[in-house]
Amino acid sequence: MFRNYLKVAWRNLLKSKLYSTINxxxxxxxxxxxxxxxxxxxxxxxxxxxxxxxxxxxxxxxxNVNFGGTTDTYGIVPIPLAKDMHDNxxxxxxxxxxxxxxxQVLAIGDKLISNTGAYVDPDFPKMMTLxxxxxxxxxxxxxxAVLLSESLAKxxxxxxxxxxxxVKFDNNYGLTVAGVYEDFQKNSSFNxxxxxxxxxxxxxxxxxxxxxxDAWDSNSWQIFAQxxxxxxxxxxxxxxxMARERQGNYPKYKPQFFVQPLSRLHLYQYKNGxxxxxxxxxxxxxxxxxxxxxxxxxxxxxxxxxxxxxxxAREVGIRKAIGSVRRQLVFQFLCESLLVAMLxxxxxxxxxxxxxxxxxxxxxxxxAVLWKxxxxxxxxxxxxLLTGLVAGSYPALYLSSFxxxxxxxxxxxxxxxxxxxxxxx
Numbered sequence: 474m475f476r477n478y479l480k481v482a483w484r485n486l487l488k489s490k491l492y493s494t495i496n497x498x499x500x501x502x503x504x505x506x507x508x509x510x511x512x513x514x515x516x517x518x519x520x521x522x523x524x525x526x527x528x529x530x531x532x533x534x535x536x537n538v539n540f541g542g543t544t545d546t547y548g549i550v551p552i553p554l555a556k557d558m559h560d561n562x563x564x565x566x567x568x569x570x571x572x573x574x575x576x577q578v579l580a581i582g583d584k585l586i587s588n589t590g591a592y593v594d595p596d597f598p599k600m601m602t603l604x605x606x607x608x609x610x611x612x613x614x615x616x617x618a619v620l621l622s623e624s625l626a627k628x629x630x631x632x633x634x635x636x637x638x639x640v641k642f643d644n645n646y647g648l649t650v651a652g653v654y655e656d657f658q659k660n661s662s663f664n665x666x667x668x669x670x671x672x673x674x675x676x677x678x679x680x681x682x683x684x685x686x687d688a689w690d691s692n693s694w695q696i697f698a699q700x701x702x703x704x705x706x707x708x709x710x711x712x713x714x715m716a717r718e719r720q721g722n723y724p725k726y727k728p729q730f731f732v733q734p735l736s737r738l739h740l741y742q743y744k745n746g747x748x749x750x751x752x753x754x755x756x757x758x759x760x761x762x763x764x765x766x767x768x769x770x771x772x773x774x775x776x777x778x779x780x781x782x783x784x785x786a787r788e789v790g791i792r793k794a795i796g797s798v799r800r801q802l803v804f805q806f807l808c809e810s811l812l813v814a815m816l817x818x819x820x821x822x823x824x825x826x827x828x829x830x831x832x833x834x835x836x837x838x839x840x841a842v843l844w845k846x847x848x849x850x851x852x853x854x855x856x857x858l859l860t861g862l863v864a865g866s867y868p869a870l871y872l873s874s875f876x877x878x879x880x881x882x883x884x885x886x887x888x889x890x891x892x893x894x895x896x897x898x
Contacts, residue, residue: 608652
């Protein structure tokens, strides 16, 4: 029976090619827009989630400062706070200093490349669970070593094994390549870490860093920390909050430190010292827009189907006259809607794929259709099924309500002023 319904649905689509094209194209456009918005939302919600092992225990140290009665929040903190956290607060498993990403000129022979990276403490690769393609995460225990991203290693060494070779930085010092790691994803706070050097090397090279190793009131560096299992961020933050005050000579801007979870670093920001939605509000907004666009496409589908009701009225009348009951007609029209939805879903995939380069450029993303993800296909097919049922529900119930006597006698009128009794066979 179901196979017969599909055959009838397919014949009806072929019989009205212009109507079918408009219906499928309209629904596909709405689905493609919703799909692009969905990919953007997925990209935002998965920001900084490259670390699946310890994500719930990793955070960045921020500080609230007070200027003129207004509280501002910054992600840069004094260097000695890291040593204080490591030595005096056992709640932290790893505490890693990081220089802000800095562009440097890297040289291999006559080849010169400018790229960005960071200098961190040796535990950083373990804390971030770097996926090493060559070498070891422990390479930064040697201050004269460096880890390269896969893309930078290929550019510098043309695909050759770089481990053990020397790269010159800013024509000042050479660092030995201790390993190659998989690039951070585009939707990561560390996507510009194309090389990772040892903090001690940077402290020896940078006069500004060297002169502020013990300066509690100089704020130009980042600190990332991993909590020990079972320790809550609120508990750890409460312990380090007044770390600056305990050093004496408390400055007028009254700095107070806390650890923000890495999973919330991108989506949530602070206003007057209180966490606010920021990017998460845009995620909700775009989600609502996506649902609204899809709803408009469904309404357009309903209107087009209902507008053709007079043409389908005789078919309904004949089917009822020969014994079809209403639920069979409802099922038939729903099958037609589902067929249109599935065809629209296939077309929407093509539209989304062809639009992604422009959309990525516009949003500064690196999104892709998740062709290999079972979850994507499950959601996509479920999404199409729901769309077909929602879009076809009203036309199916409306068309199946026609009374065969009026239809076959020619006294039936469809439209706004038509009289269509609710009773049916």
